[in-house]
Amino acid sequence: MSNMWDxxxxxxxxxxxxxxxxxxxxxxxxxxxxxATNDTSxxxxxxxxxxWIFGKKRLIPAGTVTAVDHDDxxxxxxxxxxxxxxxxxxxxxxxxxxxxxxxGDYYRSSGF
Numbered sequence: 105m106s107n108m109w110d111x112x113x114x115x116x117x118x119x120x121x122x123x124x125x126x127x128x129x130x131x132x133x134x135x136x137x138x139x140a141t142n143d144t145s146x147x148x149x150x151x152x153x154x155x156w157i158f159g160k161k162r163l164i165p166a167g168t169v170t171a172v173d174h175d176d177x178x179x180x181x182x183x184x185x186x187x188x189x190x191x192x193x194x195x196x197x198x199x200x201x202x203x204x205x206x207x208g209d210y211y212r213s214s215g216f
Contacts, residue, residue, distance in 0.1 A: 108167035108208065108216050109146050116172040117142045125177045127151050127164075129185045137179060141166075148207075149179065150194055161194040163207050168216055187214050 111117060122140040126133055127149070138161060139150035147166035153159070164181060171180040181188075191210055 107145055108165040108211055109148065110144065111142075111147055111166045111169055113172075116169065117147075120172075120174055122149065122172070122179060125172075125179045128178050128180045129183050129188055130181075131184050134185050134188050151188070153188070162188050162191045163194040164188065164191070165207070165211055165216065168211065182216070183214070 116122075117140070122137050125137045127135050127137060135151045135153040137149050138152040141147050149164045149166065149169070151162045151164055153162060164183070168181045168183055169179055170182045172178075173180070192207055
């Protein structure tokens, strides 16, 4: 993948807001999308994991998305629940270049 911060298919977000969609990891449901951006080279999802990771939110680069099902309101990511659980905590006050580097380093080390 050339840029983990871009959707693999830009049509997935055309005319659609992904907020509220369920997120399916490779081994099951992990939560719902709380925020979603479509910005070129900085697109991401913020996933509210609910009780699965004690209410933590995780920032997931758009490039990990493998499919979007608009009929069922689900987004599929190429990550396991444990990979998402191990990701750095999302902090809305800390979304700057350094935060992208921190999250990017984690996802690159996970193979993305």
